[in-house]
Amino acid sequence: MQKQSLVLSAPSDALKKALLRLNGHNFGAYFSKEIDRVVKDAFKACKKDFFDTYEPSDDEVPLCALALSNYALSEIGFGCNISLVLCYKDIRGYNARDFAIALEESLSTISSNFKVHILEISRLFNTLRHDIELKSKFCTMRYICASKRLYKEAKAELARVKEQGKDEFIKYHINELKPYDDVLLLSQKPDLKSGYGGFFDYERALMLLNLEGSAKENALKFISEKEYSEFVLASEFLSSCMSALRISGGNDSIESAFLEPASKILRIKEKRELDVRVLLVAKALTSMQRIAVYSRYLLKANFALFFKSKLSFAKLRGAKASGDFYLIDNTIFTPLHAKPKTLISVLKSVNALSDEPFKFHIESILYFKHISVAKYDSSELLAFKKIFYRKHSFWILKALLDGEQLFGLIKPMEHTRHLAQFDNYKFSVDEYSLMCIYHLENIQDSNVGRLYDELSAENKALLKIVALMHEVAKSQGKTSATHGLQGANIFRSYASKLELSQTSTALGVTLIKNHSLMNKAIKGEINAQNTLNLISHIGSVEALKMLYILTYSIVNATNDGFYSSTMASTLRELYEGALAGFKSTSDESLGEGRARAKKENLIKKNSAFLELSAEQKSRILSIISNLFFIKYKASGIINIALWAMECANISVKISSDEGLSVEMIVRRGWNVSMVLSKLSKLDLEYMEIFELFENKFFVKLKYAKSVESAKFASLESGIITALCDKGEASVSRPVILPNEVSCELGDEYAKININAKDSRGFMAYILACFERFSLRLANARIQTIKNRTRNLYLIEKDSSFERNFALFKEYITKDEKCVE
Structure with a gap:
């Protein structure tokens, strides 16, 4: 019994291996057989205990064990309640009730999931006739072991039970499956057991279809073998999925934490670069949608009298709207016998309907589903396009989706x-x-x-x-x-x-x-x-x-x-x-923005960008500077951005090919003007400053003179020291005339242009003055040609900008020495 207890109560390796071996199919049948074996072994042990060497045959014991509900359907999952009945006949000399109680106790010690009903055969009818929930459990019943003779008697009693209050019983369960005038949308976190389209819907439908004859035979009167197979396979997958989720530590709902281990148990593999968790949810939702549609359609078709309209025949004829469609109470109905001819004829009928927000009843959904299309041609697509011109197109498109035609058209x-x-x-x-x-x-x-x-x-x-x-x-x-x-x-x-x-x-x-x-x-x-x-x-x-x-x-x-x-x-x-x-x-600003948009599209296609994480991609596309996007190629933007992400505070790169080149990642507030001052003897030819993200800037300095590579280490150390310096750079004041300084105001930024005679330390001086007058630099582009420096600065605007700029301009254009 120890091994049996593990099989039923704990997520054992045997169960995981079974799920893997079955590849997610028929696990319910496998697990039901395992439970059957446990029940049979428990029965044999009790019989041995009660009768010792005088054991009668199984059929001579006035007791039978019968599976109920989903266990009877052989679709039980791991961790589910195991419903069964021990039906006995009260015969003097056998103590059958005591035997049944002993067997129940034995099963409960094996697993607490066993939910056992003990019933005397003569009381079965009266016990079930007025209890709909209990009657529902017994409507699906399967023999496990012990007396087959008593099982036949139990079947006869159950037949009487089914006939007692049959109409009320059917109405109750039909009402439980409402609505029929709409196929509900499925949440991505559904309850696989009792939610809409869950396993209980399948079980309820089969129970009612079994009331008169075989459920499969009754279903095949209205759907094809292929569709019935889809219905059954959907229930099998849900059963296996619930077991996989429970074995992984979850329950009957879709929880993200258990999706990956459950996917491994069900052997779901990546497809089209999609995560296995996504594919598991997709498969579960597909199964639930099929159960939701088929269960309701089969009940509507088999129990049509319970859905009969209260309208007179004349009014029903008058309700014909277009083609095979009838509009009754703001819902489109289709006769069960109606067979769609072609998709184009159905689309024309749809377009001829009044432009109202009506729903489609469940048989109309199957009507759409039964449209056979080898290839969707241009006439069908153009008829489909007309649906979008309607004021109310949602419900038609939803019916095409639920009827599995929408994605043939798109x-x-x-x-x-x-x-x-x-x-x-x-x-x-x-x-x-x-x-x-x-x-x-x-x-x-x-x-x-x-x-x-x-x-x-x-x-x-x-x-x-x-x-x-x-x-x-x-x-x-x-x-x-x-x-x-x-x-x-x-x-x-x-x-x-x-x-x-x-x-x-x-x-x-x-x-x-x-x-x-x-x-x-x-x-x-x-x-x-x-x-x-x-x-x-x-x-x-x-x-x-x-x-x-x-x-x-x-x-x-x-x-x-x-x-x-x-x-x-x-x-x-x-x-x-x-x-x-x-x-x-302005046209210039708009041009910058459009140039950036083009560059972003190029970046999104870049193979290096595609390999980055979602967070890295987001930070690259959030770079503030438009000029940065315009200036650099897609690969350069990606490389600089990744460098900035790796840099906590300061990072410097030096090269000296046709003049010294210094590239830096710095945060706002670091003393770039001091760096420029220290390097002023090298004659700055070109400079860029671009704001990236998180107050980080990319700075590039290009000098006319070269530096030997042996000096790079000491130069880098000196640059870092200068950046960390809290003092103000001491440089000679350049000559700048008032007409060489201009400013354009925007909503958030101002452009300052300085076109003046170049001098050593010019940029160090300007950046120091920006700090002095609280002008926050966002971007800069500086170029020196023929002893003239052409400078463009993008400055963040605030309430004091105009005053600060006026003081800045007055200060830098004064004809006097720079005094602290």
Whole structure:
């Protein structure tokens, strides 16, 4: 009994090996046989104990052990309650009740999961007739061991029980499986046992189908062998999945901590670069969706009288809406006998329906599913495109999704079906994308609603197509940093099949490529740099308006409660700031932003970038300086950014090819002017300062004179010492005329231009003056040609900038020696 106890009560190696060997299939049947063996052995031990050398045959003992519920279906999982009944006949001389009690005690010592009912055969009918829950357990019953003669008597009594109050019993369980006018969306954290589409739904359906004849025979009256096989295999996978999760330390719900070990037990392998956890959830959700659809359809089909409409025959005929569709109580019904002819005929019937937010009853979902399509041609795609022009397209698209036709019509999305996505998403990629359309058609924010109403019919339809396809690249294992760009390319190809105009295609490409831009921006500080970045990527007011509306739908579809009043206000602030920016931003600034946007796209395609972690990618794309993106190649930007990430405070690199080159990573406040002062004898030709992230700057100095490599170590030490120096650089004051200094004001930054005669220590002097007058440098670009220095400085604006700049200009243009 010790070995048996381990098999049933603890996640033993034997169970793990069985799951691995079965590859996730038929584990319920395997485990049920193991339990059967335990029950049979316990029965034999009790019989030996009671009768010793006078043992009767099994059939002569007036007792039988019968499996109930999911154990009876041979679909029990590890850790589940094991329901069985010890049915006995009260015959003088056998003490059958005492035998049953002894057997129950024996089983309970083996595992606490055994839930044993002890019933005398003559009391079985009265015990079950008025207890629906107990009756439900007994409706699925299987012989395990002991008297087969008594089992036949128990079956006869159970037949009487099933007939007693049969209609009320059927109604009760049909009501438990509501709704039938909608296939519910599946949470990514479902309860695999009792949730919508869970194992209990399968068990309930089979129990009712078994009330009259064979469940399989009754099912095959309305679905094919292939569909029935899908139904059964879905239940087998859920049973195996629950066992794998429990063996891994979890329970019947999807919890991320147990997904990876459960995936190993079920031998789920990576596919399309997708994590095994994602694939396990996808397979579980697919199984639950099939159980949800088939269980409800089979009950609707087999128990049609319990769903009978109260409408008269004349009113039912009048409810015919289009083709095989009938509109009753805001729900589309389809006769069970109706057979769809072609997809194009069904799509035409759909488009002929009134433009209302009606749902589709469960038999309509199977009607869509039974459409046979060898190849989706252009006429079907154009008929499909018309759905997006409807005011209410969500429920039609959802019916096509539930009926497994949607991704035949949008082939690039087929791999998103039940594709899990974590990080606070409520639904898988396909259903989340569909919910984006729901929120477009049910806008609750009056500001967003007004802008949506202003869109043309063509742009409303385009926005729905974009909402549905904006995550299409996730199906190909693309990272968050690149899937927008990849998705845009996929959309461009699909748009030609829908015969979208060039203008609509270009607009759709822009929206998908940048669909996360506003969402990311509102998570940080709303400033001019963010606004410039946004309008540089978007390019037009119409695209900005549509991105604002799209972002609203994306945030709402992500999870309940994400779109708060605070987020609404922040999103609107960003939109209005960008809208104003289109009117006020100079061509030069806009050009910089667009150049940066182009460079970002090149970086996202770079192989070195693709190998980085999500955090590293995010930090690279968050670099503040536009000029840095314009100046450097994609590979150079990546290398410098990674260098900055590795650097805690200071890092210096020196080379001397055609003049000394010094590159530094420094934090704001380190004394760069002192470095320039120390190196002033080498004649500075060129200098760059770019703000990266986390107050870190990249500084590059290029000098005319070379330095021997043997002196690099001492030079580096001297540079670091100078950077750490708290004093002010002592340099000669250069000659700068008032007309050689100018300033352009922006929203967040000011550009200071100095075009003056070069002199030794010029830059050290200017940087020291910036510190003196509290001018915070963000970027600098300095070049010396023909004894003239041309300097561009980007300075952070604050409330005192104009006063400080005036003092700075007056100070540096005075004709006198620099005095402390």
